[in-house]
Amino acid sequence: MFRNTFLALLLLLTTSTNLEVVVAQERAESPNVILIMSDDQGGGDYGFMGNDLIRTPHLDTMKDQSGFLSNFYVSPVCAPTRASLMTGRYNYRTRCIDTYIGRAMMAPEEVTVAEVLRDAGYQTGIYGKWHLGDSYPLRAMDQGFQDSLVIRGGGIGQPSDPIGAEGKYTDPILIRNGEEVPLKGYCTDLYFDAAIDFIEETVKTEQPFFTYIATNAPHGPFHDVPDELYQQYQQVDFAPIIIGQVSDKRAKAEQDKLARIAAMITNIDDNVGRLMGELERLGIRDNTIVIYLNDNGPNTRRYVGEMRGKKADVDDGGIRSPLLFHWPARVPADQTSDELCAHIDVMPTILEACGIEPPMENPMDGRSFLPLLTNEDPRWPTRQVIFQAHRGDVPHPYHHFAIHEAPWKLVHPSGFGRERFVGEPKIELYNLNEDPRQQHNLVDERPQVTKRLLAAYHDWFEDVSSTRPDNYAPPRIVIGTEHEPSTVLTRQDWRHIQGTPWAAGSNGLWKLEAREPATYRIELIFRNAPPSASATIRAGEASERVEIETGDPRGHFATMELPAGQFDFQVDVDVDGTVRGPHQVIVSRSLETDSQ
Structure with a gap:
């Protein structure tokens, strides 16, 4: 009996050890x-x-x-x-x-x-x-x-x-x-x-x-x-x-x-x-x-x-x-x-x-x-890779893009800082193997390459723009969830509607979504201590007025019932007849209060 028990324990230990080795090997391979x-x-x-x-x-x-x-x-x-x-x-x-x-x-x-x-x-x-x-x-x-x-x-x-x-x-x-x-x-x-x-x-x-x-x-x-x-x-x-x-x-x-x-x-x-x-x-x-x-x-x-x-x-x-x-x-x-x-x-x-x-x-x-x-399989097919970025709410075709297909680079460097260029695109074509500094524009010398790459860019733009319905609509911030009961809204994520973005006199709105109607405490925060002013908070059809006292940049509160669904959230701060936005806003829902 002792011998059988010993063998059973030995088998168990061996199996356990083998399993540990297998697990260790699997981890080592990751x-x-x-x-x-x-x-x-x-x-x-x-x-x-x-x-x-x-x-x-x-x-x-x-x-x-x-x-x-x-x-x-x-x-x-x-x-x-x-x-x-x-x-x-x-x-x-x-x-x-x-x-x-x-x-x-x-x-x-x-x-x-x-x-x-x-x-x-x-x-x-x-x-x-x-x-x-x-x-x-x-x-x-x-x-x-x-x-x-x-x-x-x-x-x-x-x-x-x-x-x-x-x-x-x-x-x-x-x-x-x-x-x-x-x-x-x-x-x-x-x-x-x-x-x-x-x-x-x-x-x-x-x-x-x-x-x-x-x-x-x-x-x-x-x-x-x-x-x-x-x-x-x-x-x-x-x-x-x-x-x-x-x-x-x-x-x-x-x-x-x-x-x-x-x-x-x-x-x-x-x-x-x-x-x-x-x-x-x-x-x-x-x-x-x-x-x-x-x-x-x-x-x-x-x-x-x-x-x-x-x-x-x-x-x-x-x-x-x-x-x-x-x-x-x-x-x-x-x-x-x-x-x-x-x-x-x-x-x-x-x-x-x-x-x-x-x-x-x-x-x-x-x-x-x-x-x-x-070096397992060094074969690499000829491919096209495309880059485009510019300011604005939606991308515009042919604005500030480059398409690469080695050795070719077709580019329209129309500028990142503008929402769109004016007029016909001034396309440039370079052979990067021979001209990495992009000094010799070949667009007139190689019209077939230019035409082919322009067509490829057009197809790409149509494809990426149709990824989903309303593809370029901005995502919405979801408020009032257990994942984030208090949401800090900043100028980084607002949709700019007035003045120069981020400047003191600018204003914007946030695209929000709430899963259910609830009561929220809203704090308005200013970059510097504000003068006496009034602020109107709008959330869809709901609105609330807040009087701003001279003094602290923080501590300006309102309580609002915010609706369920998607809505625009905007704060207009009126200082002697001039309207501007706040620096930040904190929107807080007390989940504990809701459950009581």
């Missing part, structure tokens, strides 16, 4: 993923891209140890790039078409890479800049990220800043899992701190993780930068990387701005080095994918290699980014590909690397570039 994207860094702001003035030693080392895509493209501005990065789809399919005033919000029905990985058993975390919606159901925490420490809006120093922390890169107030939290330290350091903490905690669970670190550096404003690095860069002459003529009057200011930008970039690089060291310490570096890219071109006219253009341009300097893909377990060191790839390819690549099927409900436009870096 790589961790870290996606890092800087903001306004620019494709030439790296030592490995030929920049001798801005120091990026850790990224230079990472490049030597990683796969490298040398012909990789992003959108000309940040929110569109982020929408494509998260979904594998052109941003025009996602309702995200601009960077502010309600048009940087992504449709909540889009399926993000975080949602797919979470559902496959990954722990997911985001640290830094989301820029695809600040309120339910548009937040990162509503779109697949289980842990989040983020800024609101498109950057620190914008109207979406939490009250009391306006413009603070150092000691900011950030949003942790939906709640405002004051923190000590420089913002980029804080993002990496939180990401490393998340990784360390997840490693203990033996679950794979997806970590998205999206810095708001080196985006402006530039008043608050790492001081020690700034002092070092003040000694550097940046004249060799400044593009174009700069007057003597502007030269000093431009030098100082670049010293600040360079300090922010080197600070990011230092944090990348710290992160890679932590992966080594934790013993997970070999099977952790680390991807690094920037979101668009540089935020000043500075070095971009053999290209022309900067941020917001559809010329190559505005939409090119190097992409590093570090995965020692699968990708040989210094494996380079010059095939045409783009932001829409990142999600399908991550999913293939993780052995996860893509979502069926929202087909991706991108394709996995993993075979280019693993």
